[in-house]
Structures are given as structure tokens and as C-alpha cells.
Amino acid sequence: MADNVQNQGVQTTGHVWDGDLQELNNPLPTWWTYSFYATIVFALVYWLIYPSWPMGSSFLKGFSGITYTNVQGEEEQWHWNTRAKLLKESQEALAMQQPYYDRLMQTPYQQISQDPELMSFVVSAGKVAFSDNCAGCHQAGGAGKVGFFPNLADDDWLYGGSFDAIQATITHGRRGYMPPYAEALSPVQVDELANYVLSLSGEPADGTKAANGKALFHSHAAACFYCHGENAKGRQDIGAANLTDKVWLWADVPGGQDGAAKLAAVKAVINGGLNKGVMPAWEGRLSPEQIKLLTVYVHELGGGK
Ligand code: HEC
Ligand code: HEC
CATH class of the missing domain: 1.10.760.10 (Cytochrome c-like domain)
Incomplete structure (x- = not known):
């Protein structure tokens, strides 16, 4: 065909529009072809490792699993999912904190401030525990609210600012x-x-x-x-x-x-x-470790006594 001359011998698909408009049948670039095959292989491997296809009322769970410790304290494996991942990560974080909690429980109140490493743990872990349990009433940083909740960041105490007094307040609650x-x-x-x-x-x-x-x-x-x-x-x-x-x-x-x-x-x-003025009791709701942590944290907030 005359078209072949024009196209210098490149094969066409044979379709012709408007008398002379043709479609060249060039091979795909090699890099593109291989990338395409690679994505197929990747997808197959991915489906096998992670949860993928729906299957009836269930789904293909994949070979990979996440091992975590269940409530009975036994190791348990679960197919890969973000909930198990979060569980495992928070358990790992807790395990990393445990030595600090042990050290906190072994150290008498008066000596904690002399251990800078322990103190920096108290400040960071205490801040999280305070935000989770206390800041809803006492406000961020323990600033308090006139008419509702006392300021814990000043050095003025209704019930006393000693370690023992603060620990008693948190453990048993208060009601003026x-x-x-x-x-x-x-x-x-x-x-x-x-x-x-x-x-x-x-x-x-x-x-x-x-x-x-x-x-x-x-x-x-x-x-x-x-x-x-x-x-x-x-x-x-x-x-x-x-x-x-x-x-x-x-x-x-x-x-x-x-x-x-x-x-x-x-x-x-x-x-x-x-x-x-009702300060709830935390005994039974927080562990003795957490109560000691918060006692030191609050004591530190108020500049201590
Ligand atoms: C439901 C609201 C509420 C929550 C939650 C709460 N508190 Fe209180 N807290 C109060 C109130 C109200 C008082 C004042 C009680 C009074 O005046 O008799 C108080 C008093 C205190 C005091 C005594 C302050 C002083 O001047 O002697 C301390 C210490 C304290 N809270 C620490 C904490 C810690 C630590 C937490 C978190 C574990 C916490 N509170 C959670 C409401 C709360
Ligand atoms: C039975 C003990 C008791 C008696 C009697 C008593 N108060 Fe009080 N008063 C308290 C307590 C406890 C608080 C703090 C309550 C709390 O924090 O929940 C308080 C708080 C106050 C406050 C608020 C302080 C603030 O920081 O806003 C004032 C003002 C006050 N009392 C004045 C008096 C006066 C005046 C009398 C005598 C007419 C009196 N009180 C009698 C126990 C008493």
C-alpha cells in the first residue's frame, strides 16, 4: 500500500479512516512492558500476603500475621489488620515503659527528682496520663477553672501539696x-x-x-x-x-x-x-503505678511542697 511507503514500512492495524488516516501498530516500549508485568507480579504477591479478595461471607486473609498478647496474657496471631497492628505497637510501647514504672515504684518519692532520667519519664508519661484522665476537668496543664476545678499548677493547695497528700487525693478522691x-x-x-x-x-x-x-x-x-x-x-x-x-x-x-x-x-x-467540688477516687481505675506517676507529675506542676 502507498501508506506503507509514507510510513516507511511500519505495520499498520489495517484500519483506514477518511481515506488516508491510519493507525500504526508500533510495539510497546520494552520498559513499559516489563513495568506492566512487574505490577501484575506485585499485585499477586500482595494479595497473598495481605487481606485481599472477598470470598463469600469472608475474605482472603493473606499469609502475613501479627502476633500480640491477648487479654488472657497468651500470644495470639491474627491476620494482618490495623487494629492488631495498633494493639501490638501499644503493647511494645508499654513493655518499653515497664522498666521505668518498676524504677518509679522502687524509688521513694523524695528521691525521684534526683534521678533525671526517671524524672524525664515522669514528665512525658505523666503528661499523657494527665491529658487522658484529668485534663477534662482540671484543664490542660492543670490550669483549673474558677467555680469548678482547682488550679493544680499553682503552689496553693486545698488538701495539701505533699506527695502523701496528693497521693491520698488522687487515690480516694475529695469532696469539700x-x-x-x-x-x-x-x-x-x-x-x-x-x-x-x-x-x-x-x-x-x-x-x-x-x-x-x-x-x-x-x-x-x-x-x-x-x-x-x-x-x-x-x-x-x-x-x-x-x-x-x-x-x-x-x-x-x-x-x-x-x-x-x-x-x-x-x-x-x-x-x-x-x-x-467532687474529685473522683481513682483507686481501682488507675494502677498504683499510674497513681504514683500522676502524684509526682502533679507535685511537679505545682512546684512541689
Ligand atoms: C470530674 C472532674 C475531675 C476529674 C476527672 C479530676 N479531678 Fe481532681 N479535682 C476535681 C475537683 C472538683 C477538685 C476539688 C475538690 C474540692 O474542692 O473538694 C479536685 C481536686 C484535686 C486535687 C486537690 C487540689 C488541692 O488544691 O488540694 C488534686 C491534686 C487533683 N484533683 C488531681 C487530679 C488528678 C491527678 C486527676 C486525674 C487522675 C484528677 N484530679 C481528675 C475534679 C476532678
Ligand atoms: C464545715 C466547715 C466549714 C465551715 C464552718 C465554713 N467553711 Fe468556708 N469552706 C469550707 C470548705 C471545705 C471550702 C472549700 C470547699 C471546696 O473546695 O469544695 C470552703 C470555702 C469557702 C470559701 C470559698 C473560697 C474560694 O476559694 O472561693 C469562702 C469565701 C468561705 N469558705 C467562707 C466561709 C465563711 C465566711 C464561713 C463562716 C460563715 C465559712 N466559710 C464556714 C468549709 C467550711
């Missing part, structure tokens, strides 16, 4: 209680007490009312001193707040726009009492 005074005291008396409470931490207050409030504070009618102490610095055995330290958990004094708002915040606490 203060009785309501709306019925027992007159509005004038509550106003006087609130002025006294504000004056204790240097907030503006009415001098005369504060003086009357002070007398009431130490009287047996109000008996505030019984829980908050003769010096109003609180009692950590029952979590009664220090009223002289400018740190507020329930009465939002720092958030008060003006003197009247601050006064109202304190009066609300005296009138209504407190019974809402």
Missing part, C-alpha cells in the same frame, strides 16, 4: 463541704462576713462591716474559724480554703467587675455553702 448560711445568719451578718473575707486578701472592703464580720467569723454562731482556722488560712485536712491568699476557687472574686460584684460572689458562697 461547707454548710449554707442563708438560714442561720441574717443578710446583714452575711454582708459583714463577706466584707471581712474580702479584707483578708487585700480586696477593698467596708472597714466597720469587716470588723463586725471578723467578730462573727470567730463567734460560735457562725463558727467559720472552726473550719477555716483562727488565722483564716484554712485547714487542709478537710480542704477548707485559705481565705488570705488571693487564690479563689468558688467565689469568683478576680472575675468580679467591681467591688459590688466581688462582694456578691463571696456572699453567694456563704449563703449557699459548698458541696459541689
Whole structure:
């Protein structure tokens, strides 16, 4: 054909369109052909190793498997899947942490800070455990929230900042209680007490009312001193707040726009009492290792005591 001359002898498929439009039948480039065969081989091998084809109500599971430890503590093999992979990886991570937990349990609280390697484990593992279990209430970094959850990152403690006190708090939980005074005291008396409470931490207050409030504070009618102490610095055995330290958990004094708002915040606490601060107990929910880890972590957050 004339076309063959034009195409210099290259074979055509024999199809002709529009009288002279032809399709050349060139062989595929060698590299392309081999790459194509290679992908087929790859796919076959891949199907054999990993889960692939559906088969009735099941599927081809592949030869590769993942060995992990089941809840009974026995080694178990499962076909390759991301869930088993995650299980295995987290078990490996835990196994790597175990020597540190052992060291943590063997080291007395007072000596942990002298072991820099152990301390850096406490800071990193403690941060994760805190985010998982505690930050939902105490907020990231233990910053707390006025009216709800105490700040754990300051060095002010309701229940004490020693290792023993923090461990007891986490293990058994806490629930602060203060009785309501709306019925027992007159509005004038509550106003006087609130002025006294504000004056204790240097907030503006009415001098005369504060003086009357002070007398009431130490009287047996109000008996505030019984829980908050003769010096109003609180009692950590029952979590009664220090009223002289400018740190507020329930009465939002720092958030008060003006003197009247601050006064109202304190009066609300005296009138209504407190019974809402519930710190859950973690014994049984966290392992003794995790409780010790968090005790050191929280102690460190607050600068320790
Ligand atoms: C459901 C919310 C909640 C969770 C979760 C929670 N806490 Fe608390 N926590 C509180 C409350 C509320 C208080 C204050 C109790 C009170 O005032 O009587 C508190 C008090 C504390 C205190 C005492 C602070 C002080 O000033 O003495 C420590 C320490 C503490 N929590 C640590 C933790 C740790 C560690 C975790 C995680 C394992 C945790 N908390 C989880 C609500 C929570
Ligand atoms: C039975 C013990 C008890 C008595 C009595 C008591 N309180 Fe309290 N008070 C507490 C406790 C415990 C807290 C902290 C509660 C918590 O954290 O859950 C508290 C908290 C407060 C707060 C909030 C502090 C803050 O950080 O926001 C104020 C204000 C206060 N008391 C004032 C008084 C005054 C005034 C009286 C006397 C009229 C009084 N309390 C009597 C136990 C007591």
C-alpha cells in the first residue's frame, strides 16, 4: 500500500479512516512492558500476603500475621489488620515503659527528682496520663477553672501539696463541704462576713462591716474559724480554703467587675455553702503505678511542697 511507503514500512492495524488516516501498530516500549508485568507480579504477591479478595461471607486473609498478647496474657496471631497492628505497637510501647514504672515504684518519692532520667519519664508519661484522665476537668496543664476545678499548677493547695497528700487525693478522691448560711445568719451578718473575707486578701472592703464580720467569723454562731482556722488560712485536712491568699476557687472574686460584684460572689458562697467540688477516687481505675506517676507529675506542676 502507498501508506506503507509514507510510513516507511511500519505495520499498520489495517484500519483506514477518511481515506488516508491510519493507525500504526508500533510495539510497546520494552520498559513499559516489563513495568506492566512487574505490577501484575506485585499485585499477586500482595494479595497473598495481605487481606485481599472477598470470598463469600469472608475474605482472603493473606499469609502475613501479627502476633500480640491477648487479654488472657497468651500470644495470639491474627491476620494482618490495623487494629492488631495498633494493639501490638501499644503493647511494645508499654513493655518499653515497664522498666521505668518498676524504677518509679522502687524509688521513694523524695528521691525521684534526683534521678533525671526517671524524672524525664515522669514528665512525658505523666503528661499523657494527665491529658487522658484529668485534663477534662482540671484543664490542660492543670490550669483549673474558677467555680469548678482547682488550679493544680499553682503552689496553693486545698488538701495539701505533699506527695502523701496528693497521693491520698488522687487515690480516694475529695469532696469539700461547707454548710449554707442563708438560714442561720441574717443578710446583714452575711454582708459583714463577706466584707471581712474580702479584707483578708487585700480586696477593698467596708472597714466597720469587716470588723463586725471578723467578730462573727470567730463567734460560735457562725463558727467559720472552726473550719477555716483562727488565722483564716484554712485547714487542709478537710480542704477548707485559705481565705488570705488571693487564690479563689468558688467565689469568683478576680472575675468580679467591681467591688459590688466581688462582694456578691463571696456572699453567694456563704449563703449557699459548698458541696459541689467532687474529685473522683481513682483507686481501682488507675494502677498504683499510674497513681504514683500522676502524684509526682502533679507535685511537679505545682512546684512541689
Ligand atoms: C470530674 C472532674 C475531675 C476529674 C476527672 C479530676 N479531678 Fe481532681 N479535682 C476535681 C475537683 C472538683 C477538685 C476539688 C475538690 C474540692 O474542692 O473538694 C479536685 C481536686 C484535686 C486535687 C486537690 C487540689 C488541692 O488544691 O488540694 C488534686 C491534686 C487533683 N484533683 C488531681 C487530679 C488528678 C491527678 C486527676 C486525674 C487522675 C484528677 N484530679 C481528675 C475534679 C476532678
Ligand atoms: C464545715 C466547715 C466549714 C465551715 C464552718 C465554713 N467553711 Fe468556708 N469552706 C469550707 C470548705 C471545705 C471550702 C472549700 C470547699 C471546696 O473546695 O469544695 C470552703 C470555702 C469557702 C470559701 C470559698 C473560697 C474560694 O476559694 O472561693 C469562702 C469565701 C468561705 N469558705 C467562707 C466561709 C465563711 C465566711 C464561713 C463562716 C460563715 C465559712 N466559710 C464556714 C468549709 C467550711
